[in-house]
Amino acid sequence: MNANRTWDELAVGDEASTRRVCAANDLYVFAHASGNLNPMHLPGRDEDHDGRDDAVAPSMWVGALVSAVLGNMLPGPGTLYRGQTFRFLSRVHVGDELTIKVRVKEKRAKPCVVLDTSVSLADGTLVADGVAEVDAPMVKLTFPPHEIPELLVERHQQFDRMIAMCRDLEPLPTAVVAPEDKNSLGGAILGFEAGLCVPILIGAKARIVDCARQLGADISRLEIVDIEDEHEAAARGVAMVHEGRARAVMKGAIHSDELLEHIVKKDGGLRVGRRISHVFVMDCPGISHPLIISDAAINIAPDLETKVSIVQNAIDVALSLGMEKPRVGILSAVETVNPAMPSTLDAAVLSKMAERGQIKGGVVDGPLAMDNAIDMEAARTKGITSLVAGRAQVLIAPNIESANMLAKELTFLAHAEGAGLVVGARVPVIMTSRADNDKSRLASCALALLYDYWRREGRPHALLATKAAAE
Numbered sequence: 001m002n003a004n005r006t007w008d009e010l011a012v013g014d015e016a017s018t019r020r021v022c023a024a025n026d027l028y029v030f031a032h033a034s035g036n037l038n039p040m041h042l043p044g045r046d047e048d049h050d051g052r053d054d055a056v057a058p059s060m061w062v063g064a065l066v067s068a069v070l071g072n073m074l075p076g077p078g079t080l081y082r083g084q085t086f087r088f089l090s091r092v093h094v095g096d097e098l099t100i101k102v103r104v105k106e107k108r109a110k111p112c113v114v115l116d117t118s119v120s121l122a123d124g125t126l127v128a129d130g131v132a133e134v135d136a137p138m139v140k141l142t143f144p145p146h147e148i149p150e151l152l153v154e155r156h157q158q159f160d161r162m163i164a165m166c167r168d169l170e171p172l173p174t175a176v177v178a179p180e181d182k183n184s185l186g187g188a189i190l191g192f193e194a195g196l197c198v199p200i201l202i203g204a205k206a207r208i209v210d211c212a213r214q215l216g217a218d219i220s221r222l223e224i225v226d227i228e229d230e231h232e233a234a235a236r237g238v239a240m241v242h243e244g245r246a247r248a249v250m251k252g253a254i255h256s257d258e259l260l261e262h263i264v265k266k267d268g269g270l271r272v273g274r275r276i277s278h279v280f281v282m283d284c285p286g287i288s289h290p291l292i293i294s295d296a297a298i299n300i301a302p303d304l305e306t307k308v309s310i311v312q313n314a315i316d317v318a319l320s321l322g323m324e325k326p327r328v329g330i331l332s333a334v335e336t337v338n339p340a341m342p343s344t345l346d347a348a349v350l351s352k353m354a355e356r357g358q359i360k361g362g363v364v365d366g367p368l369a370m371d372n373a374i375d376m377e378a379a380r381t382k383g384i385t386s387l388v389a390g391r392a393q394v395l396i397a398p399n400i401e402s403a404n405m406l407a408k409e410l411t412f413l414a415h416a417e418g419a420g421l422v423v424g425a426r427v428p429v430i431m432t433s434r435a436d437n438d439k440s441r442l443a444s445c446a447l448a449l450l451y452d453y454w455r456r457e458g459r460p461h462a463l464l465a466t467k468a469a470a471e
Helices: 024-034 059-072 157-165 182-193 205-215 230-242 256-264 304-320 342-355 370-374 376-381 400-412 438-457 462-470
Strands: 015-021 080-088 097-107 112-121 126-135 172-177 197-203 223-226 248-251 277-283 291-294 327-331 363-368 394-396 417-423
Touching: 015 059, 024 059, 059 080, 059 097, 059 112, 059 126, 080 112, 097 126, 157 277, 157 417, 157 438, 172 182, 172 230, 172 438, 182 197, 182 205, 182 248, 182 438, 197 205, 197 230, 197 248, 197 438, 205 223, 230 248, 230 256, 248 256, 248 438, 277 304, 277 400, 277 438, 291 304, 291 400, 304 327, 304 342, 304 394, 304 417, 304 438, 327 342, 327 370, 342 363, 363 370, 370 376, 370 394, 400 417, 417 438
Parallel strands: 172 197, 172 248, 197 223, 291 394, 327 363, 327 394
Antiparallel strands: 015 097, 080 126, 097 112, 112 126, 277 291, 277 417
């Protein structure tokens, strides 16, 4: 229990302090609450391309932190403002740690108290100082820590970070198969304009040019390989990989099965001895890391051998995003092994295979139900002791239906964004959906570029790995 300090209990020289890290969500919430939409105060600015957000926190957000110390600590609950002065001496950016202090300067006639206030950076740089005049509480109060409902801020920090981390990488030469509608061609152009890929457009030139005209896009700098037949276009895209001209393949207006047929064929395909699988990387509001889900698009009812590839492919993607020893939860309806439920048996075997080194690079545990895979309190309630339970970064579903429903529920009910990639082949395959928005398309291109970098260099992008470790 906490207690306030009444006017009678306060003495000159009494002080209190707390710390706070400025987060991007703080700026969004302040913009909504205040109506101040000055673009200088909104996240996403990185003018010097150093991977650090250049947005400046509003000075009155900084000042509001003082009221938190006054209202929560000294004098505490029951305190009401009479006035406050500020001098703002430095600026605050996303990621800065602040120390907020108040100190009793003077006691006036009841209930008035005057306090010196200050806000400083971690290195001691003074950000703001001033004087607060308040009515201190007259009645002693004890109170439990107060919980308020969390806010859902629909901004997708993980994808913004992924895209930003690609700015110093060479764009990925990408064979785009049949980009003959506005969605598929538009996605390729977005990736090109963002410096994430160099599209080689393979398909019917007349339709591609017409789509570009409808989009108002200039594709004069892009190579077009004029092939009318979609199957021939897919075969040519795969051939370009073998020729070293492309390091990724992107699906256009061609059915997924038709494209994958050429990727997995034994002669001239892109197989590397492992089953291919689809990986969703989800950017979920309220979760501080990307959430990986597999397999939601290719393997319908995977057997144990196929699940080994699915798990390994998902771990590889997690590693490419800078996750060291990613935590993998093998999902089922329950968290105990039940012989009548085959998915629980597969989960237990996959967990043991990871322990024996047959699946490498991650920590694998299962079976886990969805709640105790991602929520620590749910895991504690069930009495589960695990390095993964409550903290899973990768979720492996029992079959395509459950994985697909999970990804779409997060997208349409929890306001998540999803980036998709097919892995397990010689190169990454970007498979976007017609329903994907621009951010999802860009994130899929960024994901392919980061995965390609990890495969070629044997390590994740340095800046990305540093940020992942910080989380």
